[in-house]
Amino acid sequence: MTCDRFLAALDGIDNEPLPADLAIHARSCRACASESAALRAAIGLYRLPDLAGSSDITPRVTALLPFMPAPRRTVSMRDWIITGFVIVSSIVLVPLLAEFRALKAVYGSGFTLPVFLALGSLVTLYGGLFVMSHLDDFSRRLKAWQIHQHGRAA
């Protein structure tokens, strides 16, 4: 590696330790080693100080939080839709599989019944979880709809 290429690479590297090829050059070239050390030191110094005159804002923030809507773990609507799509398409696609047809030919309903029972309970489970986890949402929407209807009637 030449010194020119070292310096160009030095300007290009991310916030990370010197990559191996640069480190090897720096070990054998004092000029590049000191250039790299000076740059690192300058950036380190630039990074040090805090905003002067500012105070710890933690108490201000924590005093406000109880008045804010608390965050809750949620599964995004996108994940719900993808999961639902996977379940429905498996119900459609499984009977088309060659393995499914081969096993069906041998065992008949002794095979197909348990498979569809399993898929059926999966759908029930999914539907149940979806409704349970969205009860709040449904009741909010229902209330909004009732208020809307009431407003119209009045």
Place this chain on the structure above:
Amino acid sequence: MSPGGPEAADEDIIARVLDGDTDAFSALVRRYQRRILRLGYGFLKDVESAEDYAQDVFVKAYVGLAGFKGRSSFSTWLTRIAYNAGINAKRKAGRYEPLESEPVDTRSLSPEDAHIRAETAEALTKAMAALPEKYAVCLDLYFREGMKYEDIGAATGFPVNTIKSHVFRAKRDLREALGAGEGSV
């Protein structure tokens, strides 16, 4: 080690907050307020406004915490909220500027270090002034906050290659400035 203590991973603290432990959130505020305050100053150029801004950013992060899915680190996610809040707040205050020598606390530095720091700040301020203004904050996220290209891209929405080339030029200018300073001593 307590789960909300100073050594706890961000993800553990977030899990506790989502489980209803609101107080655990204060550990995240303590951990990241310095960055958010500095960014706030860059956008608003006023310490008091920077504090109001930082308070806003953390409250927004708390309310939207369930939206943090761990696709990036929490610090990048928080920086994106701060960046967007800064862009909105800045409309009142004008151009983004790095911290000047005035509002940073350099009392702990030796005179020599303070001098190098001042030269660095000057060179980076110049580099920022030479850029379209919207990219100035990228240089601060890189040089001051030590963020990586990818994370700066995730926080600001700018292409990683654009950020990289601006940082590249700023570093070259900075090395030149430092070299020139050395020669004159």
